[in-house]
Amino acid sequence: MTLLKPEHLRPFAEKWERPTGEVIAEVLHRAGLTGVRAAQLTGVADDRSVRRWTGDERGIPYAAWALLCHAAGLGQIWLQQQDAPRD
Template identity: 55%
Template sequence: MTEANIRLECLRPALRWQQPTGEEIREVLRIAGFTGGAAAKALGLGTMGDRTVRRWIGEETAIPYAEWALLCDFAGLGTIWKDT
């Protein structure tokens, strides 16, 4: 894990990406300064978006790569969709 407790495999372009755990999602939200509701608004998830974020954190539903990549960018972890 990185010092932010996020595995490097979760910070890669989509073809080599591994799904983050609920704890890793929670950590990215913390770093970004987002509540679940704020993350939902930033991602344009709609009126029930905070529930969607809770499902990602609870590992009931897998977070889509695009939303994860945007959250990582909001958290200052870089543009993980680009090979660097």
């Protein structure tokens, strides 16, 4: 069962809802990322930041979340619907 909600996958300005640590862990799993690889992808100092996000000790910044979602195949969530590329 997925814990992701549509509110987690919105552009920041469109009432984005910050995901819980459990949701972040689900996206990391979908992307096949370890904490170290997630830290490298998002540009944080080390995997302690990622552990804080997944442990609900600190909220994940939107930009980091958007990169993780993209890596997990969830699309470019930062684009508004009308800005999204057309196939």
